[in-house]
Amino acid sequence: MVIVLKNSASEKQIDELMNWLQGFDVKTNLVHGIHSNIIGLIGDTTRIDMESVQAKEIVEAVKRVQEPYKNANRRFHPDDTVIEVAGRKIGGGTLNVIAGPCSVECEEQIITTAIAVKEAGATMLRGGAFKPRTSPYAFQGLGKEGIDLLIQARKVTGLPIVTEIMDLSDIDLFADVDVVQVGARNMQNFTLLKALGRCDKPVLLKRGLSSTLQELLMSAEYIMSEGNSKVILCERGIRTFEPATRNTLDISAVPLLRQKTHLPIVIDPSHATGIASLVEPMSLCAVAAGCDALEIEVHNDPKNAWSDGAQSLTPAQFAETMKKIRAMAEFCGKPLDIN
Ligand code: PEP
Ligand code: MN
Numbered sequence: 568m569v570i571v572l573k574n575s576a577s578e579k580q581i582d583e584l585m586n587w588l589q590g591f592d593v594k595t596n597l598v599h600g601i602h603s604n605i606i607g608l609i610g611d612t613t614r615i616d617m618e619s620v621q622a623k624e625i626v627e628a629v630k631r632v633q634e635p636y637k638n639a640n641r642r643f644h645p646d647d648t649v650i651e652v653a654g655r656k657i658g659g660g661t662l663n664v665i666a667g668p669c670s671v672e673c674e675e676q677i678i679t680t681a682i683a684v685k686e687a688g689a690t691m692l693r694g695g696a697f698k699p700r701t702s703p704y705a706f707q708g709l710g711k712e713g714i715d716l717l718i719q720a721r722k723v724t725g726l727p728i729v730t731e732i733m734d735l736s737d738i739d740l741f742a743d744v745d746v747v748q749v750g751a752r753n754m755q756n757f758t759l760l761k762a763l764g765r766c767d768k769p770v771l772l773k774r775g776l777s778s779t780l781q782e783l784l785m786s787a788e789y790i791m792s793e794g795n796s797k798v799i800l801c802e803r804g805i806r807t808f809e810p811a812t813r814n815t816l817d818i819s820a821v822p823l824l825r826q827k828t829h830l831p832i833v834i835d836p837s838h839a840t841g842i843a844s845l846v847e848p849m850s851l852c853a854v855a856a857g858c859d860a861l862e863i864e865v866h867n868d869p870k871n872a873w874s875d876g877a878q879s880l881t882p883a884q885f886a887e888t889m890k891k892i893r894a895m896a897e898f899c900g901k902p903l904d905i906n
Pocket of ligand 2: 874875
């Protein structure tokens with residue numbers, strides 16, 4: 568961190584500021600320039616709040632030269648993190664495909680879909696039991712019953728299950744879930760993130776609707792700073808001015824996050840586009856960009872789905888898409904994770 572001081576700063580004020588900064592266990596280096604004085608900070612500055620520094624009377628400007636996230640930062644963990652999920656590995660050299668319906672609706676729907684995605688080559692099963700819906704009058708998910716049905720689908724197919732938590736008070740219901748998803752709307756629910764940081768469970772953290780990559784990484788940091796390092800990042804499209812798609816898929820997030828962090832990266836082309844016919848091309852782009860997993864919505868009867876039918880693939884469409892995903896994954900040297 569570099570702090571530029573105002574010309575009006577007195578020696579006494581500069582001393583006071585330096586003492587305050589040293590309280591954070593960093594070294595301060597005062598440089599007297601011709602036009603202004605500068606303090607350079609050396610050490611771990613993650614605990615220093617930039618706004619508090621900026622608020623000091625004698626401070627002209629503050630700039631971070633190091634990212635404010637430590638645990639998620641590739642600088643301090645050069646090797647890719649590989650997260651084990653029931654014998655499968657997310658991150659490292661293989662590709663996982665998490666597929667299943669937006670919402671768990673009933674036994675027949677989830678079991679039929681789970682068997683179909685497994686046959687097509689999916690490596691994990693998704694399904695929402697707690698649904699964050701824009702309207703309070705829309706289907707909100709089956710809750711505990713939905714999780715029980717996912718566990719049943721796992722018994723039938725052997726696929727590990729991924730499902731979203733919305734409220735901390737439901738946390739006990741997730742004890743037997745393989746990957747806990749934090750949805751885009753909860754990316755900055757810091758109480759929830761901290762609580763998940765105290766669990767020993769992989770967390771799939773989705774990027775907020777209008778969050779920057781740095782904010783996503785800071786949310787990962789919330790989980791990791793509490794002790795849980797099993798965080799999987801997910802780009803699921805962001806809000807832009809373009810109304811033709813539900814969101815805009817930020818494909819560049821994959822290589823950029825890859826540089827900044829060692830955590831595995833997932834792309835969700837379903838929520839990113841909102842249009843079933845765009846899911847395949849976007850999946851292939853995502854694999855080419857180097858993602859570690861895809862999360863794709865598949866429904867046994869999309870036309871009658873209780874949520875997100877327009878973006879859901881039929882089992883037949885998914886099977887076709889999987890053929891191309893598999894080929895692209897092989898071509899890119901990151902084959903499908905086979906268990
Ligand atoms: C979901 O995956 O079901 C979901 C609600 O996604 P998002 O949080 O990305 O909108
Ligand atoms: Mn959905």
